[in-house]
């Protein structure tokens with residue numbers, strides 16, 4: 829199965845929800861790709877701390893520019909307030 833490196837910008841409610849969905853990706857059948865959370869960016873330190881429990885998430889940063897510059901990030905999940913899109 830092909831792994832795809834995911835970066836999450838905004839680790840709030842939806843960021844956590846997606847991180848949890850990636851962790852249980854073995855549940856669906858007939859899928860050809862495996863999302864792997866490799867990076868998260870959030871302005872709030874308390875939010876960032878949770879992501880330390882995800883072994884594959886090796887980049888945890890306050891600056892989303894750093895996440896976007898990470899070559900391991902192939903897909904970005906944007907989970908900030910809509911007024912910030």
Ligand SMILES: NC(=O)c1ccc[n+]([C@@H]2O[C@H](COP(=O)([O-])OP(=O)(O)OC[C@H]3O[C@@H](n4cnc5c(N)ncnc54)[C@H](O)[C@@H]3O)[C@@H](O)[C@H]2O)c1
Nearest residue numbers: 838839840841842843869870871872875892907908909910
């Ligand atoms: N909560 C839901 O049930 C739900 C459902 C569907 C869609 N959405 C959408 O998902 C998006 C996120 O919603 P949420 O409920 O997770 O919000 P949230 O407030 O829980 O999380 C947003 C996070 O973005 C972070 N953030 C803000 N600016 C940032 C920046 N410049 N760089 C990095 N991080 C930044 C905040 O610190 C916060 O932790 C919204 O657009 C919302 O409309 C939410």
